[in-house]
Amino acid sequence: MEDHKTQLLDGKAISAQMKQEIAEEVKRIKEAGGKIPHLAAILVGHDGGSETYVANKVRTCEEVGFKSTLIRFEDEVSEEELLREVDKLNNDPDVDGFIVQLPLPNHISEQRIIEAIDYRKDVDGFHPINVGRMSIGLPCFVSATPAGILELLKRYNIPTCGKHCVVLGRSNIVGKPMATLMMQKNYPGDCTVTVCHSRSANLKEMCLNADIIIVALGVPEFLKADMVKEGAVIVDVGTTRMPSSVTKTGYKLTGDVRFDEVAPKCSYITPVPGGVGPMTIISLMRNTLLAGKKEIYK
Numbered sequence: 001m002e003d004h005k006t007q008l009l010d011g012k013a014i015s016a017q018m019k020q021e022i023a024e025e026v027k028r029i030k031e032a033g034g035k036i037p038h039l040a041a042i043l044v045g046h047d048g049g050s051e052t053y054v055a056n057k058v059r060t061c062e063e064v065g066f067k068s069t070l071i072r073f074e075d076e077v078s079e080e081e082l083l084r085e086v087d088k089l090n091n092d093p094d095v096d097g098f099i100v101q102l103p104l105p106n107h108i109s110e111q112r113i114i115e116a117i118d119y120r121k122d123v124d125g126f127h128p129i130n131v132g133r134m135s136i137g138l139p140c141f142v143s144a145t146p147a148g149i150l151e152l153l154k155r156y157n158i159p160t161c162g163k164h165c166v167v168l169g170r171s172n173i174v175g176k177p178m179a180t181l182m183m184q185k186n187y188p189g190d191c192t193v194t195v196c197h198s199r200s201a202n203l204k205e206m207c208l209n210a211d212i213i214i215v216a217l218g219v220p221e222f223l224k225a226d227m228v229k230e231g232a233v234i235v236d237v238g239t240t241r242m243p244s245s246v247t248k249t250g251y252k253l254t255g256d257v258r259f260d261e262v263a264p265k266c267s268y269i270t271p272v273p274g275g276v277g278p279m280t281i282i283s284l285m286r287n288t289l290l291a292g293k294k295e296i297y298k
């Protein structure tokens, strides 16, 4: 094994720093008599993961000084009713941005809901206009997880230009936008990007060839040490809830990387929890601030 020290990409610390930066800006806005940014969130049903994510988003809004509104529906809500709520938020001048927490129950078309959101308030960056603008490098709302990962790479000055980045996973909210952003002509970016997924042949060879691996498969401990090159940078997006008898909550968040065996081989790695997760939430806050300041769309 080469002689190098593994560094943690500490999303918890970086997000705390960003939280402070955002809170200071909100304070300045307030003092200048400007409009306090307002994020609304629609939560359907009582899925444990979604409840936690939305509660964290609402709490972080309070911490940075935003106004927040949580709108809840039961699982049985109709698509029409949800579309009416989206329309209401689209037309509410006090709401700068809003999100509809996914996944939605099967009888509701997620795509239809996403497309109903005014792209100028789509702080999740899921609307096709935002996705399209991102893919051609125009100002837009970038979805929070990829945006958070870019910010983490940036704040640790991780070299990306000319590197081979392997993205594992091709979801619309992480894998695809991540691949697009890592190949963009920019920093962080300028990578040669390979996207692998559940149907990929020779995935292990691809990973062994990677300088940077971003794992977003949702398969606990998928990435093993024998798939990773010495000195690689590893970003773990996985957050599967595994039953645990030792935690208060009764579960333990498990990443997509077998951390204990992979960490010694890499130059940088994100922990789970405390890596990508907090960066995702703070990136949503940043998008909300941009929405409040009308910095992307007038």
Ligand code: GUN
Pocket: 099, 100, 101, 102, 103, 124, 144, 145, 173
């Ligand atoms: N479900 C999982 N991740 C996300 C996210 O970033 N935004 C929303 N709205 N739902 C999600």
